[in-house]
Amino acid sequence: MPLSVKASFTILVIGMFLLCPFGGTPFLQAAEKSGEFDAHASSYRYFFQDEDMDFHFGNLVLGASVNRGCSVGEAFYAASKIKDGDAKTWHKAWFDLAELVQARGERALAKGHDISARSQFLRAAYYYRISSLAMNPMDSRFLERGQKCRRLMKKLGPLFDPPLEYIEIPFEDTVIPGYFRAANHDGSSAKTLIMIGGGETYIEDLYFYLARQAYERGCNFLTVDLPGQGLMPVEGKVFRTDTYIPMKSVVDYALSRPETDPDGIAAYGISGGGLFVPQAAMHDKRIKAIAMNSAVTDAYTLFKTMPAVTADEKEMNSWTSFHRGIVEAICLRYGVEKPADLAKANQGNTFDPEKIDAPALIIVGQGEYQSKAVQEQQKYALDNFPNPKKKMVVTPTAEGATNHCVMENRDLVGQVLFDWLDEVLE
Numbered sequence: 211m212p213l214s215v216k217a218s219f220t221i222l223v224i225g226m227f228l229l230c231p232f233g234g235t236p237f238l239q240a241a242e243k244s245g246e247f248d249a250h251a252s253s254y255r256y257f258f259q260d261e262d263m264d265f266h267f268g269n270l271v272l273g274a275s276v277n278r279g280c281s282v283g284e285a286f287y288a289a290s291k292i293k294d295g296d297a298k299t300w301h302k303a304w305f306d307l308a309e310l311v312q313a314r315g316e317r318a319l320a321k322g323h324d325i326s327a328r329s330q331f332l333r334a335a336y337y338y339r340i341s342s343l344a345m346n347p348m349d350s351r352f353l354e355r356g357q358k359c360r361r362l363m364k365k366l367g368p369l370f371d372p373p374l375e376y377i378e379i380p381f382e383d384t385v386i387p388g389y390f391r392a393a394n395h396d397g398s399s400a401k402t403l404i405m406i407g408g409g410e411t412y413i414e415d416l417y418f419y420l421a422r423q424a425y426e427r428g429c430n431f432l433t434v435d436l437p438g439q440g441l442m443p444v445e446g447k448v449f450r451t452d453t454y455i456p457m458k459s460v461v462d463y464a465l466s467r468p469e470t471d472p473d474g475i476a477a478y479g480i481s482g483g484g485l486f487v488p489q490a491a492m493h494d495k496r497i498k499a500i501a502m503n504s505a506v507t508d509a510y511t512l513f514k515t516m517p518a519v520t521a522d523e524k525e526m527n528s529w530t531s532f533h534r535g536i537v538e539a540i541c542l543r544y545g546v547e548k549p550a551d552l553a554k555a556n557q558g559n560t561f562d563p564e565k566i567d568a569p570a571l572i573i574v575g576q577g578e579y580q581s582k583a584v585q586e587q588q589k590y591a592l593d594n595f596p597n598p599k600k601k602m603v604v605t606p607t608a609e610g611a612t613n614h615c616v617m618e619n620r621d622l623v624g625q626v627l628f629d630w631l632d633e634v635l636e
Contacts, residue, residue, distance in 0.1 A: 247515045247584060249481070250536075253577035253612045257286070260295030262533040269617040270415065271340055276620050278329065279336040279418035284311065288337075295530030297344040304341035305355065308334045312362065328369035335362035339414045344535030347443040347542050356441045359414055363389070371395070374417075379434065379463045381456055384445060388413055388434030388460075392469045393425065399471040402430035402464050408482045409449075409540050412440040419480070419617065423624030430469050434460050436486070438543045448545035451559040457490040461497065474498060474635060476568075478627055480615040484572075485509055488591075489561040491568050499634055500566065501627055503615055504574035504584060505591035509559035515583050518549045563591045569599035569634040573626055577612035579604050599634045 250261065256268030267289060274280050284307055291303040315330030338359040345352045360376070367374035372392045378385035393400040403424040405416040416433040424431045435442055436456050438449030464470050476499035479487030484502035491497045506512060513519055518537050526549075529537070537549050544555045563570070572588055579585060592602050603626050605611035611619035 247512050247581045248517055249578075249614045251577070251613075253607050257289050258292075258294050260530050260532055262536055263292075263295055263300065263530070265613070266340075266343055266536075269613055269615070270343075273617040273620060274336060274415075274418040277418045277420075277422045278332050280333055284333065284337075295532050297531040297535045300343065300532060301341050301345060301351070304337050308337035308341060308358070311337060324369050328366045331362045331366040331369075335359045335366070336414060336418060338362070339412055343410065344532045344539065346535070346538060347441075353441060353444050356412065356444075359412070360387075360441075363414060363417075377432075377434075377463070379459055381459045384442075384447060386434045386436065386456060386459060387440065388432060389417055390467070391421070391425070391431045392467075393428045393430045394469065397469055399469055400428055400430050401474055401476075402432050402467070402470045403478075404432040404434065404460060404464060405478065405480075406434055406436055406460075406483055406486065407439055408480070409438075409543060410536065419620060420478075420624060420627075423620065423628070427624075427628050429628075430467070432460075432464055436460075443543050449543055449555070451556070453486045454490045454493040457486065458494055461490075461494055465496065472496065476500065476631060476635065478571075479503065482506060482509065485559060485561055488563065488566055488570070492561055492565045495567065497568060499569045499571075499631060501571035501573065501630070502591075503572075503623065504578065505563075505572050505588050507561060507563065507587045507590050509556040510553055512583055512587070513556050514553040516552075519553050521549065563594035564596060566595060567597060569597050570595040571600070571627070571630045571634075572602040573605060573616065573623060574602070575605050575612040575614065575616045576607045578614050601630060603630075 250265040252261070252265050252268060256264050256272065258264040258267060271280055271285055272282065275282055275285070288303040288307045291299065293299040311330050312334035315327045315334060318330060319327035336359070338355050342352050342355040363374070364376045367376060370391065372395055374389055374391045377388045377390050379388065403420065405420055407413065407416045413433045413435050421431045436453055437447035461475065464475065465472055475497050477487040477491060477497045478501040479485070480503040484504050485506035487500050487502055488505070491500050541547060541549060541552065544552055546552060546555050572592060574584065574588060579588070588602060592600060605616050605619065605622055605626065609619060609622060611622045616623050
């Protein structure tokens, strides 16, 4: 079935950087360490010597440029103001840049230059978000910067046609925040891409991950923060092992929109979303296809092999302030005090591929796939998905598509994902 403006199935994209705070050794070296999984290792260096900082700069920041989350010139200027591995200078450089770019956008908007304003606001919003990386969620600046980011996204939303809508989905004693943008101007039904992030991510990260690729293929785009993600930890909402429960509310919301075709819900998960998506599909047959980047059949077995979880006191004392901030933020998001407790927090965080009827796609970068632990989980999932419409794609290092979640080549991810969905959702 071609992915056109008139096509009609819903893509539920779930993602998270669940396995994210553990940078250290490049994958080509990490592969030599039996069983170790280092989600923040890169196959090549971008700018910084600090490997965790370099991972975020090259993948999360520069990777977003293809979807207008950053300007390469602005990004490298900010990087030039950062002391390698130092969280404080990282926070300042991106915040200063955000204010500068926002001011340019405000001037454009005041003069009626809506497209220019939208472009500036998109980047400024994302720079505010990036400025909170490696920052404790209990730090007042964390909430302040997250709110600045979100206010700008709300402000630029009406400058799209159809508009980008900020949404809140009632759930338990709170709301699940998100964004929705319809594919069609007339409100007719179409695919809906829902993307969810992970350990460090906001809904804004996920907008810049794959929203444009969805729009170009006639898909509605929906992204939400589940408990533990985005600003949710500020209200005490940490990660849980039954994410299929909040996910049910997300699917309910998607189906409440007249723009959503109920026969076309699919789910795509990155990092820990490679667990959340199939876990949701086990409990919710309204999801008609799932994709993972990559499959996480058991989060506990991956977490217990990660360098930050296994680090002793001597190793932790050697961490840069940036890496330490990343790890501490993840601990708070899981409701634990120390990295060693992260594995225990993920006991029971699993999915059973045999209980999923939907077609399934696994995407994994070549560098990440060198990890023995990753290989084992992909094989287990692929061998046991019962639907014959199942497939695994290893994206190549030679095309800059090798690291965790393949954030550095989002167009290639879009091609692999949407072409596969064309084939399985006919």
